[in-house]
Amino acid sequence: MSRQPQLVIANATVVNSHGRQEAHIVVQDGRIARLLDAALPVPAADHTIDATGKLVIPGGVDGHCHVAQVTGRFRTLDDYRTTSTAALWGGTTTIIDFGIPRDAQETPLAAALHKKELATQSRCDVALHGSVVSWDETVPWQLGQLAAEGIRSVKMYTTNRGTTMADGDTILKVMREMVRLDGLTYIHAEHDPIIADCTGQHAQDGRIGIEHLHRTRPELAEEISVKETLAMAEYTGAPVYFVHQSTPGAVDLVSEARDRGLEAYSETCPHYVMLDDSVYGSKFPEWFACCPPMRSAETVAALKDRLVAGAIHTMSSDHSCYDLSQKRERTGDVRAMPHGLPGVETRMPVTFTAMTSAGATVEQFVEAFAAAPARINAVPGKGRIAEGFDADLVVFDPAEERTVDGSALHMGTDFSPFDGKALTGWPAVVVSNGRVVLDADGFHDPGAVGRFITRNGFREHQSAAPEASQLTAAL
Numbered sequence: 001m002s003r004q005p006q007l008v009i010a011n012a013t014v015v016n017s018h019g020r021q022e023a024h025i026v027v028q029d030g031r032i033a034r035l036l037d038a039a040l041p042v043p044a045a046d047h048t049i050d051a052t053g054k055l056v057i058p059g060g061v062d063g064h065c066h067v068a069q070v071t072g073r074f075r076t077l078d079d080y081r082t083t084s085t086a087a088l089w090g091g092t093t094t095i096i097d098f099g100i101p102r103d104a105q106e107t108p109l110a111a112a113l114h115k116k117e118l119a120t121q122s123r124c125d126v127a128l129h130g131s132v133v134s135w136d137e138t139v140p141w142q143l144g145q146l147a148a149e150g151i152r153s154v155k156m157y158t159t160n161r162g163t164t165m166a167d168g169d170t171i172l173k174v175m176r177e178m179v180r181l182d183g184l185t186y187i188h189a190e191h192d193p194i195i196a197d198c199t200g201q202h203a204q205d206g207r208i209g210i211e212h213l214h215r216t217r218p219e220l221a222e223e224i225s226v227k228e229t230l231a232m233a234e235y236t237g238a239p240v241y242f243v244h245q246s247t248p249g250a251v252d253l254v255s256e257a258r259d260r261g262l263e264a265y266s267e268t269c270p271h272y273v274m275l276d277d278s279v280y281g282s283k284f285p286e287w288f289a290c291c292p293p294m295r296s297a298e299t300v301a302a303l304k305d306r307l308v309a310g311a312i313h314t315m316s317s318d319h320s321c322y323d324l325s326q327k328r329e330r331t332g333d334v335r336a337m338p339h340g341l342p343g344v345e346t347r348m349p350v351t352f353t354a355m356t357s358a359g360a361t362v363e364q365f366v367e368a369f370a371a372a373p374a375r376i377n378a379v380p381g382k383g384r385i386a387e388g389f390d391a392d393l394v395v396f397d398p399a400e401e402r403t404v405d406g407s408a409l410h411m412g413t414d415f416s417p418f419d420g421k422a423l424t425g426w427p428a429v430v431v432s433n434g435r436v437v438l439d440a441d442g443f444h445d446p447g448a449v450g451r452f453i454t455r456n457g458f459r460e461h462q463s464a465a466p467e468a469s470q471l472t473a474a475l
Contacts, residue, residue, distance in 0.1 A: 003028070004044055004045060004046060005026045005027060005028050005033065005043060005044075005045040005046070006027055006028055006029070006045065006046045006047065006434060007026075007027035007045055007046065007047050007048075007049070007391070007431070007434060007436070008024055008025065008026055008027065008042060008043055008045035008047075008048045008049070009024070009025040009027070009048075009049045009051050009056055009393060009395065009429075009431070010024045010038075010042040010048055010049065010050050010051060010052075011024065011038055011042070011050055011051055011052040012024065012025055012038070012051040012054070012055075012056040012395070013051070013054065013055050013056065014035065014056050014057075014385050015055050015056065015057050015362050015363060015366055015385075016057075016058065016363070016366060016371065016384055016385055016386070017363050017364075017366045017367035017370075017371035017372070017383075017384075018363065019363065020362075020363065021035070022037070022038035022039075023035045023036060023037060023038050024036040024037075024038060024040070024042055024043065025056065025385065025391075025393065026043060026045070027391040027393075027431070027434045028434075029434065030390065030391055030433040030434035030435075031381075031388060031389065031390055031391055031434065032385060032386060032387055032388065032389050032390075032391050033387065034387060035385070035386070035387060047436065049395065049429055049436070049439075051395050051429075053397070054395050054396060054397050054428065055362060055395070055396055055397075055398055056385065056393055056394065056395050057362070057365075057366050057369075057370065057385070057393070057394050057396075058366060058370040058371065058374075058382070058383050058384055058385050058389075058392060058393065058394070059091065059092065059093030059094065059370065059382070059390075059392030059393060059394055059430070059431070059432060060087075060090070060091050060092035060093060060094070060347065060348055060369050060370050060373075060394070061092070061093075061094045061095075061096070061369075061370050061373035061374045061377070061379060061382050061383055062087065062092045062094070062095045062096065062316055062317050062319070062344055062347060062373070063096045063267065063314055063316045063373040063376075063377050064096065064243055064244070064267065064269075064316030064317060064318050064319075065083065065087075065095045065096060065097050065098075065316075065317060065318075065319040065344055066097065066098060066100075066318070066319060066320045066321075066340065067079070067080055067083045067095070067097045067115070067118070067119075067319075067321075068080070068115075068118055069098070069100065069320060069340075070102040071100075071163060071164070071338065072163060074322065074326060074338040076320055076321040076322055076340070077321050077322065077323055077326075077412050077413060078321035078411065078412045078413075079118065079121065079412075080118055080119050080120075080121040080122040080123075080126070080450075081121045081122070081123065081448070082321070082410070082411065082412040083095065083122075083319065083321065083344055083411070083412070084121075084122040084123040084124040084126070084450055085123050085410055085443070085445070086344050086345040086409065086410040086411040086412070087123075087124050087344045087345065088123060088124055088430055088432060088437045088438060088443070089345050089409075089410050089427075089430075089438060089443060090344060090345035090346060090347055090348050090349075090427065091348040091394040091396070091426075091427035091430055092124070092344060092347060092348065093124050093125065093382075093390075093392035093394075093430070093432045093433075094124060094125045094126070094127065094374070094379060094382050094392065094453065095122075095124060095125075095126055095127075095319075095344065096126070096127045096128065096129060096373075096377060096379075097115055097119070097126060097127075097128055097129070098115070098128070098129045098130075098131055098155055099111040099112030099113070099114065099115040099116075099128055099129070099130050099131060099151070100131040100133075100155070100164060101131065101133055101164075104133075104134070107138070107142060108130050108131060108132050108133075108139070108142050108143070108146070108154070109130075109142040109145050109146060111130075111131065112128055112130045112131075112146055112149070112151055113149075115128055116128060116149070116452060119450065119452055120448060120452075121448045122448065122450030123432075123437070123445065123446055123447070123448065123449065123450055124432055124450045125382075125390075125392075125432075125433070125450050125451045125452075125453050126450055126451070126452055126453065127150070127151075127377065127379055127452070127453040127455055128151045128452075129151065129153045129154065129155050129186055130143070130146045130151050130153065130154040130155070131154060131155045131156065131164070132154055132156055132166060132170060132174050133156075133157075133164055133165070133166055133170075134166065134167075134170055135166075135169060135170040135173050135174070139173070139174070139177070140177050143174070143177045143178070143181060143183075144181060147181045147182075147183060149454070150452075150453065150454025150455050151455070152181070152182070152183045152184060152378055152455045152456070152457060152458060153178075153183055153184040153185070153186050153241070153377065153455075153458075154174055154178060154183065154184075154185060154186065155186035155187070155188065155243070156170065156171050156174060156185070156186070156187060156188070157187075157188040158171070158187065158188065158189050158190060158191065158192060158225045158228075158229065159188065159190040159191070159192040159195055159221075159225075159291075160188075160192070161192055161196065165192060168228075168232070171185075171187075171229070171232060172232050172235070172236060175232060175233060175236040175238035175240070176236050176238070178238055178239075179236060179237050179238050181457075182457030182458050182459050182460055183239075183457070183458055184239050184240075184241055184376070184377070184378070184458045185233070185238050185239065185240045185241065186240075186241050186243060187225075187226075187229050187240060187241070187242050187243065188243050188244070189222055189225035189226045189229055189242055189243075189245075189250070190217060190221050190222050190225050190291065190292060191220075191221040191222070191224045191225040191228075194218065194220065194221040194224065195216070195217055195221050198215075198216050198217070198218060198221070199216045199217075199334070199335055202215065202216050203333075203335070208332070208333050208334060208335065209331060209332045209333070209334065210280065210285045210286050210289055210331045210332075210334055210337065211280050211281065211285050212280070212334070213280055213285075213288075213289060213293045213334045214277040214280055214293040214294060214295070216293075216334060217291060217292055217293050219246075219247045219249065219250075219295065219299065222245070222246060222247055222249075222250050222292055223247060223249040223250050223253060226242060226245075226250045226253045226254065227253055229242070230253060230254070230257045230262065230264060233257075233262060233264060234257070234260075234262055239263035239264070239265075239458055239459070240262075240263070240264050240265070241264075241265040241267065241376065242254060242264070242265065242266055242267060243267050243316070243318070244267060244268060244269050244272070244292065244316070244318050245266050245267060245268050245272075245303075245312065246268065246272045246292040246293075246294075246295050246299070246303065247292075247295060247299055247303065248299065248302040248303050248305070248306055250266070251266045251268075251303065251306045251311050251312055252306075252311075254266045254311075255311050263462075265313045265314070265376055266306075266311065266312045266313055266314075267312070267313065267314045267315070267316050268303060268307060268312050268314075268315060268316075269315065269316060269317060269318045269343065270315065270317065270343060270346065270347055270350035270351055270354065270418075271288075271290065271294065271341060271343065271350075271417055271418075272292075272294070272295070272300065272303060273300060273303055273304045273307060273350075273351075273354040273355075274300075274350050274353075274354050274418065274421070275288065275294050275300070275417060275418075276294055276295060276296060276297040276299075276300045277293065277294045277295055277296055277297075278297070279294055279417075280293070280294070284415075285331075286324065286327040286328055286331050286337075287324075287327070287415055287417050287419075288341070288417055289327055289334070289337050289338070289339050289340075289341075290318070290320075290339050290340055290341050291339045304354060304355075304358050305358070307354075307355060307358075307360075307368065308355060308358045308359055308360045308364065310364070310367075312368070313368070313372045313376060314368055314372045314373045314376065315347065315351045315368040315369055316347070316373065317343035317344045317346075317347040318340065318341070318343065319340075319341075319342060319343050319344040319411075320338075320339075320340020320341060320342070321340075321342050321411055321412050321413050322338045322340060322342075322413065323413045323414050323415070324413075324414055324415055326338050341417050342409075342411040342412075342413045342415070342416060342417075343416075343417070344411065345409050345410060345411050346404060346409070346416060346418050346423075347369070348369065348394070348425055348426070348427060349402070349404075349423035349424065349425040349426050350418055350421075350423060351365060351368065351369055351425070352365050352369075352398070352423075352424060352425025353421075353423045353424050353425055355368070356398070356424070356425070362398065365425075370382070370383045371383040371384060375461070375462070375465050376462075377455060378455045378456040378457065378458050378460070378461035378462075379453055379455055379456075380453070380455070380456055380461070382453075390433060391431055391433060391434040392431065392432055392433065393429075393430070393431040394427045394429070394430055394431075395427070395428050395429035395430075395431075396425060396426060396427050396428050396429075397428060398424060398425060399424065400424060400426060400428075401422055401423065401424050402422070402423060402424075402426050403420065403421065403422050403423075404416055404418045404419055404420060404421045404422075404423060405419065406418075406419040410443075428440070432446070433449070433451070435449070
């Protein structure tokens with residue numbers, strides 16, 4: 001005799017990136033067992049949630065988080081328990097963190113394995129990116145070991161000399177290895193010589209405080225770095241993914257490369273489509289210390305247009321959990337400040353508000369929030385509500401509006417860059433691997449049950465997972 005389902009979400013409007021349907025979602029053993037037409041009777045279950053009048057979307061996949069990150073003398077204040085809890089509060093059920101070497105003595109493999117060990121305390125599922133700062137003869141072997149661990153992407157920085165920056169020779173050699181290993185190259189693209197010179201000029205002029213951050217890292221620096229990196233990707237044949245793109249020019253370069261047949265992807269972050277550089281003239285400019293910085297209102301509007309048009313593929317938080325005491329240590333010199341914003345918990349409502357207010361459909365939101373991050377990062381079982389996929393689900397009312405209160409969030413810091421913003425798209429119920437972790441009664445801590453997700457090869461996964469446009473055409 002078959003067992004009674006453990007959970008049914010009844011009368012749901014199920015929204016995937018490729019369309020929607022009215023259905024009862026039947027959950028068994030952490031997976032979606034069946035999608036039943038909503039006209040049929042609701043099957044008996046151990047627990048039933050009535051989603052009448054609400055939308056149900058796949059749990060979010062945040063492809064860009066920094067958990068317990070050490071950069072120089074600063075360490076983010078979170079751990080996996082804190083960040084994964086905040087992710088679930090925000091409708092994200094899978095996070096992808098980075099194993100970035102803390103210094104020249106830590107190898108890429110050691111950095112990633114250290115993060116994998118820390119991730120055993122996670123409440124949600126976790127995957128990892130590796131990172132290479134400098135090349136030596138052991139790097140190919142280390143990258144092979146990372147791939148064997150299911151870590152199939154490597155991040156490199158084109159700026160931050162002296163800490164995380166990789167030179168051009170290293171980037172090109174790593175790209176070749178990622179082609180060999182069927183992996184994905186992640187790039188933080190800002191042209192270091194331009195940034196170093198620009199910040200140096202501002203320092204000479206006494207304009208190096210946080211209120212001048214947006215002037216020290218010009219849009220040109222980002223776009224030139226994207227152009228150079230695309231040339232290396234084209235030369236090596238490497239798939240490449242650009243994190244936190246903040247300018248329409250950078251996005252257009254990626255779009256043009258895709259038109260030429262390159263496997264290139266653009267990511268942006270909620271703060272780049274919700275905030276502009278006027279924040280650096282506000283009462284608390286240190287709340288907005290990040291790299292790249294916020295851009296002009298005109299740039300923000302153009303970037304949002306590209307997001308709605310589908311030219312930007314994913315929306316990630318770039319979550320970095322510093323607090324205001326750390327931010328305020330060196331507000332007089334942006335070169336010495338810790339850069340990065342807390343955002344894993346607010347990614348869903350900021351993205352939903354920004355996209356739908358600009359004319360995007362909920363399906364487009366799901367693509368950027370969950371489906372594309374899972375597909376591009378080759379994360380199996382994530383990003384879709386379909387039979388056999390993980391039961392990672394978010395129930396919400398798209399008309400419900402809440403105002404961000406940074407002090408009431410759960411990210412382990414004392415501010416939010418979106419404090420006071422009225423946003424829609426907040427989760428009412430969150431199901432992670434079949435467990436109800438958030439509902440009207442609050443958060444139900446599942447304990448350290450998050451799994452480490454072994455990712456597939458990049459091209460292997462893309463060939464098996466059709467693009468949203470193909471799924472739409474098949475409906």
